[in-house]
Amino acid sequence: MNANDANLLRAVRWPVTLITLGTLFALNNFTDYGFHQTWPVLLIEFGMMSLLGRTAGRPPAGVPPSGTGAGGVR
Numbered sequence: 001m002n003a004n005d006a007n008l009l010r011a012v013r014w015p016v017t018l019i020t021l022g023t024l025f026a027l028n029n030f031t032d033y034g035f036h037q038t039w040p041v042l043l044i045e046f047g048m049m050s051l052l053g054r055t056a057g058r059p060p061a062g063v064p065p066s067g068t069g070a071g072g073v074r
Helices: 003-030 040-055
Strands: none
Touching (some): 003 040
8 A cells, every 4th residue: 555545544434434333323223233233343344444554555565665775774
């Protein structure tokens, strides 16, 4: 992921969380599934966002940071 992906992830984190929360409350009101049964979905969503956030903005594995010469010496 590059910097644009990191910015996109930051921009969609809370909207995705609110949509998930609204869906869970709708399930609570209109189905037999109560919020006490569906709240783990929020943990899954937070975990997915955390994993994506950790990989955002990081260079691919095996690519040395820019500005370093051979052997990692400047």
